[in-house]
Amino acid sequence: MEYIKAFFDFVGQWYWLPLIFLYVGVISTILIENGNPNKTISWILIIVFIPVLGMILYYLFGQKYNxxxxxxxxxxxxxxxxxxxxxxxxxxxxxxxxxxxxRIGNLSRVFTFLKNERLSSPTLxxxxxxxxxxxxxxxxxxxxxxxxxxxxxxxxxxxxxxxxxxxxxxxxxxxxxxxxxxxxxxxxxxxxxxxxxxxxxxxxxxxxxxxxxxxxxxxxxxxxxxxxxxxxxxxxxxxxxxxxxxxxxxxxxxxxxxxxxxxxxxxxxxxxxxxxxxxxxxxxxxxxxxxxxxxxxxxxxxxxxxxxxxxxxSFVFSDPSSEGPYNMEAMLIGIGEADRKIQLVTPYYIPSEELATALKVAAAAGLEVELMLPKESDSYIVQHASLSFIKPLLQRGVKVYFYTKGFIHAKTLNIDGKLSYVGTVNLDTRSFYINYEISALISDKTVCQALEDSFERDKADCELMTLEEWKNRKTWKRAVDSVCRLMAPLL
The missing domain is CATH 3.30.870.10 (Endonuclease Chain A)
Incomplete structure (x- = not known):
């Protein structure tokens, strides 16, 4: 009994020592993976501030398993x-x-990208x-x-x-x-x-x-x-x-x-x-x-x-083992070659830094950039995380529409009425880096026009957000947005 008591006394006094080694080991593993910096920081913050639960979550969802x-x-x-x-x-x-x-000039570079990466052949x-x-x-x-x-x-x-x-x-x-x-x-x-x-x-x-x-x-x-x-x-x-x-x-x-x-x-x-x-x-x-x-x-x-x-x-395919976030990269190429108008529809907007920058630069360069989101999402955390990314877009001239008729679940991108993306890809970290996703890349004037027409009709069921209205949102709502944003890279 004395040995047992001594053991528990030792554990009670020195329990923190193995925990420190465990913490250092897990955090070192995260850093060694050299993954997305935002995702890396988010996991480290979760593990530090929610110790036991954080490590369990990382074990279940954070590692790239066999x-x-x-x-x-x-x-x-x-x-x-x-x-x-x-x-x-x-x-x-x-x-x-x-x-x-x-037909479409430099927008064809998206097709070249898919060919060079051996993702999909262009077809006519x-x-x-x-x-x-x-x-x-x-x-x-x-x-x-x-x-x-x-x-x-x-x-x-x-x-x-x-x-x-x-x-x-x-x-x-x-x-x-x-x-x-x-x-x-x-x-x-x-x-x-x-x-x-x-x-x-x-x-x-x-x-x-x-x-x-x-x-x-x-x-x-x-x-x-x-x-x-x-x-x-x-x-x-x-x-x-x-x-x-x-x-x-x-x-x-x-x-x-x-x-x-x-x-x-x-x-x-x-x-x-x-x-x-x-x-x-x-x-x-x-x-x-x-x-x-x-x-x-x-x-x-x-x-x-x-x-x-x-x-x-052609098609853009991506999965957890992809060499790069191909769906995001294909969008970046198209946005970078746009000349007139960019229309995006997504139920979840938790963008990578690259995508957010591309949209802001396009708007600042004089292109008409329009983003449509649901006013009411099917996920409270995702909804508020998405909202935290809106202000910088408004400041640079992006028009942001909130769909009020119901829940808009479409995932589309239409560029200059010449090139359309229709698929399963949300504008978030999960779709770009974790899920199996696909997007059809379509160059057809009739299809692109039909997609643009549907966007214009949907705008009648939307509220256009202005920068002034955004600034007048209640402080507690903006605080919730910011807290949910911390989890954005993990959603």
């Missing part, structure tokens, strides 16, 4: 498998970029349809599924077990029974109900995979979310955008949704769909799905004699 190393290894392996095909496309890509440059002659909200998307989406003859590939962050979700599932089961190969990936963090449902449904003919399953022993997986919303039908038709499979996106009286959801997606036909197919193939292999070959039936000829439409299309 899982990320595996992602990078798989991505590199699959890139090598496609290397010869990519090299064979070089003349086609160079010719395509020359043609795009003739595509047909793109802009789809606003679930009311427009889901009828077109369901028809595409119904028309499938060979394969259906779906990869979504949120897939709800509600009326539209069950309608899609029933159709997928029907097509699978008819001999169409249906492969479905959902993010396990974003779609927990569907994951449980599919695991119990033993007779399902759908080839299903949960992306990065989240369990007690793999809680860190919840930090790496597959935020993409992709569908590829027969290798010919693709869907990309912000609209998940959920009733909340359908603004119909009979649905009874309490909040109007404003979102944007696109339907794509043409050679660009090959890039979506390859992206799905990468995700499927990473999720340990049954292998399939990218052969006839999954990919189409890149150089069709008769073009389907006028759209030049």
């Amino acid at each position: 899982r990320v190393k595996r992602i990078k290894k798989v991505n590199e392996g699959q890139a090598k498998r496609l290397e010869s095909e990519w090299e064979s496309l070089e003349p086609y890509m160079v010719k395509g970029i020359d043609l795009i440059r003739g 002659g595509n047909k793109v349809q802009l789809l606003l909200n679930g009311e427009q998307k889901f009828p077109v989406f369901l028809q595409a599924l119904q028309d499938a003859k060979h394969s259906i590939h779906i990869e979504y962050y949120i897939f709800e077990i509600d009326s539209i979700g069950m309608e899609v599932l029933a159709l997928l089961e029907q097509k699978a029974s008819d001999g169409v190969h249906v492969r479905l990936i959902v993010d396990s963090f974003g779609s927990p109900d569907l994951v449980k449902y599919m695991r119990k449904k033993k007779d399902s003919k759908i080839d299903f995979k949960a992306f990065m399953p989240v369990t007690f022993t793999s809680l860190a997986n919840s930090n790496y979310r597959n935020h993409r919303k992709i569908a590829v039908i027969d290798g010919n038709v693709g869907f990309v955008g912000g609209i998940n499979i959920s009733d909340r996106y359908i603004n119909e009286a009979e649905r009874g949704n309490p909040v109007f959801w404003r979102d944007t997606s696109v339907r794509i036909e043409g050679a660009a769909v090959n890039m979506l197919q390859i992206s799905f193939w990468n995700s499927w292999n990473l999720a340990d799905g049954n292998p399939f070959l990218l052969n006839e039936g999954y990919l189409q000829n890149m150089q069709k004699e008769v073009p389907l439409g006028e759209s030049a299309v």
Whole structure:
């Protein structure tokens, strides 16, 4: 008993010593990672001021685990498998970029960037349809599924077990029974109900995979979310955008949704769909799905004699193992080459220093820069963190609109009516550095004009914030903004 008492006396007196070593070790690890400086400082502040909880949070969500190393290894392996095909496309890509440059000038440098980084090939002659909200998307989406003859590939962050979700599932089961190969990936963090449902449904003919399953022993997986919303039908038709499979996106009286959801997606036909197919193939292999070959039936000829439409299309892909924040970099190139007008829509504005600077400089240089955000967000902390970044924009001439009709969830960027980005990318640290994200890069006058028209219509349901109004906000609200901003790099 004396030994036990002596042990506890020693621990009670010297407990702080191992804690100091632990603190030094964790903080040294954070610094050695040489990550984003803002993120590094935020983690150190959390660990210092919320000691035990801070270290637990860092252990669960702050480290780049072996899982990320595996992602990078798989991505590199699959890139090598496609290397010869990519090299064979070089003349086609160079010719395509020359043609795009003739249409939109230096904005074509975004396509060059994607080619040089081997993210996506530029493609011409595509047909793109802009789809606003679930009311427009889901009828077109369901028809595409119904028309499938060979394969259906779906990869979504949120897939709800509600009326539209069950309608899609029933159709997928029907097509699978008819001999169409249906492969479905959902993010396990974003779609927990569907994951449980599919695991119990033993007779399902759908080839299903949960992306990065989240369990007690793999809680860190919840930090790496597959935020993409992709569908590829027969290798010919693709869907990309912000609209998940959920009733909340359908603004119909009979649905009874309490909040109007404003979102944007696109339907794509043409050679660009090959890039979506390859992206799905990468995700499927990473999720340990049954292998399939990218052969006839999954990919189409890149150089069709008769073009389907006028759209030049490429894609920006990024994930936790990316060499750089490619989606942010692609936006920076486009913003830097803008000549007249920049219109951004995002539900969450927690920008990198680079993006915030690019917008301020563009406005100060005489460009019309407009940013649209929801007046009421679905996250209190994110809402106030976003608000803390508004004042510097207003001071430099950026017009900031707050959408009041409901919740605006669209993620779009439209530059000079010549180049549009439509995808899953929020203007925040998580989308740029942590999540699996995708953005369609579209050069088509008709599509860009339609996107600009929708922006102008949405402005009728917005409040334009002035610098004077911003300065008159209550002090306590600005204080809350500042506190939430400290967590911004971690959100």
